[in-house]
Structure formats: C-alpha cells, structure tokens
Amino acid sequence: MSKETHRSVSIAAPSLDDREIERVSSVLESGRLAAGETVQAFEESFAAYCETDHAVATTNGTAALHTALEAAGVGPGDTVVTTPFSFVASANAIRLAGAEPVFADIDHETYSLDPHAVEATIRERDGDVDALLVVHLYGLPAAMAHLREIATRYDLEVIEDACQAHGARFDGKPVGALGTVGCFSFYPTKNMTTAEGGMVVTDDEEIAERARRFIDHGRTGSYEHANLGHNYRMTNVAAAIGEIQLGKLPEFNETRRANARRLTERLEGLPVELPVEPPGRRHVYNQFTIRTQRRDELREYLSEQGIDSAIYYPEPIHRQPAYDHVSTNAPVAERTAREVLSLPVHPGLSEADVDAVGRAVRSAFEVTGDG
Numbered sequence: 001m002s003k004e005t006h007r008s009v010s011i012a013a014p015s016l017d018d019r020e021i022e023r024v025s026s027v028l029e030s031g032r033l034a035a036g037e038t039v040q041a042f043e044e045s046f047a048a049y050c051e052t053d054h055a056v057a058t059t060n061g062t063a064a065l066h067t068a069l070e071a072a073g074v075g076p077g078d079t080v081v082t083t084p085f086s087f088v089a090s091a092n093a094i095r096l097a098g099a100e101p102v103f104a105d106i107d108h109e110t111y112s113l114d115p116h117a118v119e120a121t122i123r124e125r126d127g128d129v130d131a132l133l134v135v136h137l138y139g140l141p142a143a144m145a146h147l148r149e150i151a152t153r154y155d156l157e158v159i160e161d162a163c164q165a166h167g168a169r170f171d172g173k174p175v176g177a178l179g180t181v182g183c184f185s186f187y188p189t190k191n192m193t194t195a196e197g198g199m200v201v202t203d204d205e206e207i208a209e210r211a212r213r214f215i216d217h218g219r220t221g222s223y224e225h226a227n228l229g230h231n232y233r234m235t236n237v238a239a240a241i242g243e244i245q246l247g248k249l250p251e252f253n254e255t256r257r258a259n260a261r262r263l264t265e266r267l268e269g270l271p272v273e274l275p276v277e278p279p280g281r282r283h284v285y286n287q288f289t290i291r292t293q294r295r296d297e298l299r300e301y302l303s304e305q306g307i308d309s310a311i312y313y314p315e316p317i318h319r320q321p322a323y324d325h326v327s328t329n330a331p332v333a334e335r336t337a338r339e340v341l342s343l344p345v346h347p348g349l350s351e352a353d354v355d356a357v358g359r360a361v362r363s364a365f366e367v368t369g370d371g
C-alpha cells in the first residue's frame with residue numbers, strides 16, 4: 001500500500017460501542033440524570049479497581065484535584081511542591097485551593113519529578129512546605145518510593161495526579177493509592193472516559209467525607225451546609241459511561257502496552273529517545289512520547305504522511321503568563337518542552353496503523369540522512 005492511500009492515524013480516539021450507548025439510554029429512560037445510584041455504583045467499582053476504601057466522583061479531573069487538596073487540608077498559606085512539566089490543571093488546582101505552587105525540576109528520562117530536585121527545593125525553603133503534588137505523566141508512575149520517603153521525612157501530604165495513569169502500578173500497587181489522596185480524569189483522551197469526569201480516591205475516611213461535602217456545597221443535611229463548597233458532582237449519565245469503560249480498562253491498557261512494544265521495536269536504532277519503564281513501574285501509555293532535537297521537523301514530516309502527533313507540553317507551566325510570579329529554576333523541564341513528541345498509541349489503532357507510524361518516523365530520519 002502506498003503512503004498516500006493509508007488513512008490518517010489519529011493521536012487519540014475514545015473507544016465506545018453499543019454497551020455504553022445501552023447503559024446511557026437506560027439512565028436517560030429512568031429520568032434520574034444527576035448524581036444518584038449509578039454514580040454510587042461507579043464510585044464503588046472504581047475504589048475496588050484502585051484498591052482504596054473510598055472514591056468520590058467529580059465533574060472533571062481539575063475538580064478532583066481541587067477537591068483532593070481541600071480535603072487533605074491544603075489551603076491559604078500553604079506551599080505545595082509540584083512539577084512544572086504537566087497540564088496546567090495540576091498547578092491551577094493548587095492555586096484554586098488558595099495555596100502556592102513551587103516547581104521542582106523533572107527527571108530527563110521519566111518526565112516526572114526528580115526526587116533530588118524536590119529535596120533541594122524543600123531545603124531551599126528551610127522545610128517550609130506542606131504537600132507534594134506528584135503527576136504520573138504519560139501513564140508512567142513517578143519515582144514514588146523515593147518521593148514518599150521525602151514526604152515522610154518532611155511531613156508532607158502526597159496528592160497524586162493520576163489523570164493520565166488509570167491502571168498504572170508502582171511495586172504492584174495501583175497509582176492513586178500510593179499517597180494521601182489520588183485524582184483521576186475521564187476526559188476523552190485519557191485511558192478511559194466519561195466524556196467529562198473525575199474521581200478522588202483515598203483510604204482516609206475523613207478525607208473522603210470532606211471531599212464528599214466539598215463537591216456538594218458543604219452539604220451535611222438536606223438544607224444544612226457545614227462549610228463552603230462547589231457543585232462538582234458527576235452525573236448518572238457520565239457514570240453510566242464510566243461503569244462500562246472501567247470494565248474495558250484492563251484490555252485498553254493491555255492494547256496500549258502492546259502498541260507501545262510494537263512501536264518501540266519499529267523505532268529501535270533511530271536517533272530518538274524512546275519511553276522507558278523502570279523496574280517496578282507499570283506504564284499504561286496514555287502517551288507514547290519520544291524526544292529528539294529535531295522535533296519540529298519530525299512533526300511536520302509526520303503530518304505530511306497523515307500521521308497525527310502532539311506536543312505535551314510545548315511550554316512548562318512556569319513559562320505560562322499565568323505563572324509569571326512564580327520564580328523557578330527547571331532547565332530539564334525547559335529542554336524537555338522543546339524536544340518531546342507524542343505518537344499515536346491508543347487502543348483504537350490496528351497493528352497496520354502502528355507499523356505506519358513506525359515506518360513514517362523511520363523514513364523521516366532516512367530522508368534527512370540521519371537514520
């Protein structure tokens with residue numbers, strides 16, 4: 001088949017079938033659209049999947065992060081160390097909770113917080129830090145053993161942003177269950193979707209209770225409100241999609257991993273850095289991200305070949321105008337933002353699609369005489 005006749009390969013596509021449609025239809029027919037027993041059932045299944053005692057469903061991942069921080073007692077006057085190399089929501093949630101983010105640099109190979117940089121950042125502030133917000137970027141768990149050890153030493157709450165890592169594991173334990181409280185997003189580009197949606201998971205009953213109140217205007221009785229809160233409640237319609245998607249998640253992740261293995265084989269030997277999976281960490285490849293100094297050229301070439309790619313993220317968060325006031329030293333994050341390119345890896349791809357991606361990347365380097 002010539003390149004011209006191969007259909008274009010997309011960077012992300014939600015995988016839905018009749019089962020989601022049937023479950024959503026039955027919720028619509030029931031007339032009980034807002035939060036109710038479908039949400040509760042989804043929460044219970046999700047908590048079981050994450051091996052946590054509690055789960056609280058929210059409107060989206062950003063709301064989940066905001067809720068988790070509030071529920072963990074992070075607020076005005078508090079400082080939270082986090083990564084500058086993530087979707088802006090990770091840091092925005094800290095500010096929405098009234099606290100201040102401080103950025104520590106990332107590790108070149110795994111793209112998540114470098115524990116040595118975290119410790120240096122905490123020391124610079126004489127230990128005056130209250131929490132650590134860890135992001136498991138692209139679906140790969142961060143260096144949790146070392147990060148947790150630092151958190152214990154400095155008495156920090158650990159909030160996990162697992163919005164890209166549903167089903168990833170560290171030393172056999174699911175992400176989301178590795179810190180004080182964990183957060184997920186169900187946006188359509190994630191490993192599973194509810195259209196828009198999010199989840200807070202924790203083993204701490206008090207945090208779960210506070211989260212449940214925070215997403216419902218601080219409600220403690222029918223018209224009794226103990227504290228300030230939001231309307232961050234998930235709908236039964238979204239939860240209906242979520243229940244079916246959660247059942248499919250193990251298979252989705254296996255397919256992502258198989259696609260990643262296949263793509264890795266196709267790209268071996270090229271002058272690009274490929275994704276790593278350090279011992280003890282199970283990657284679920286929300287993104288398959290490579291790095292090369294010729295990123296922009298490669299992206300343009302792939303686009304001509306009908307291969308979608310994406311840059312997550314073209315600017316670190318501290319370089320965004322909204323973060324002008326946060327002074328940061330993160331040279332690794334800055335270089336990474338110039339070099340990363342994410343290639344299609346989602347479970348909707350056929351083996352032929354994965355091969356087409358591999359072939360296109362390979363020919364990009366051959367065309368430029370560098371393969």
Ligand SMILES: *Cc1c(COP(=O)(O)O)cnc(C)c1O
Nearest residue numbers: 060061062087089163164185187
């Ligand atoms: C998607 C995402 C979020 C936010 O989730 P939304 O559901 O879009 O609000 C937060 N953090 C990371 C790392 C994400 O990828």
